[in-house]
Amino acid sequence: MTQVLDNTQPELDFAELARQYYQPLYRFALSLARNESDASDLVQQTFLIWARKGHSLRESSKVKSWLFTTLYREYLRVRRRISPFIHQEPEVLEAELPSVEPEALTAFDANQAVDSLQEVDDIYRAPLTLYYLEHMSYKEIADSLSIPIGTVMSRLSRGKTQLKNALLHKLEK
Numbered sequence: 001m002t003q004v005l006d007n008t009q010p011e012l013d014f015a016e017l018a019r020q021y022y023q024p025l026y027r028f029a030l031s032l033a034r035n036e037s038d039a040s041d042l043v044q045q046t047f048l049i050w051a052r053k054g055h056s057l058r059e060s061s062k063v064k065s066w067l068f069t070t071l072y073r074e075y076l077r078v079r080r081r082i083s084p085f086i087h088q089e090p091e092v093l094e095a096e097l098p099s100v101e102p103e104a105l106t107a108f109d110a111n112q113a114v115d116s117l118q119e120v121d122d123i124y125r126a127p128l129t130l131y132y133l134e135h136m137s138y139k140e141i142a143d144s145l146s147i148p149i150g151t152v153m154s155r156l157s158r159g160k161t162q163l164k165n166a167l168l169h170k171l172e173k
Contacts, residue, residue: 012054017047022043025042028068028072031114031129032126042074045074046070046071046074049074050066050067050070054066065140065144068140069146072126117163120162120163120166121159121162127141127155128159131156138152
């Protein structure tokens with residue numbers, strides 16, 4: 001007697017996905033696009049792509065990673081169309097930065113921190129946002145951005161350096 005394995009998975013409910021992931025996707029999109037209109041467009045486009053292609057996802061446990069990856073790729077696609085992608089490695093090492101007193105850091109509120117995050121280069125802002133605002137692991141970030149874990153760690157380190165510089169610059173004003 002031959003046994004047939006059923007490899008089909010229950011279809012994920014679109015309304016439930018939107019309810020669960022709209023806000024985290026929007027925050028991520030806002031950190032990338034830097035304006036509400038473009039962020040909304042990115043999230044809507046992500047859900048449109050899900051409606052068209054989401055059925056091809058083999059493991060429903062990977063839906064979060066799939067959505068964030070799709071949003072990031074859509075952001076890059078739109079950005080490349082608008083202007084060429086420019087990537088420059090920062091020369092300043094984290095160890096060479098001046099220390100920041102804890103009292104100075106507590107003077108910032110969440111909005112100022114997010115504003116400072118907008119000053120970080122796009123290539124570093126995406127991993128920082130996923131790590132600190134979306135609480136993703138290195139592996140989840142690597143999967144979402146389609147980059148190796150070592151690159152995630154490097155970009156987080158360099159992004160932190162830029163973020164510290166932006167925060168220090170705001171303190172000096």
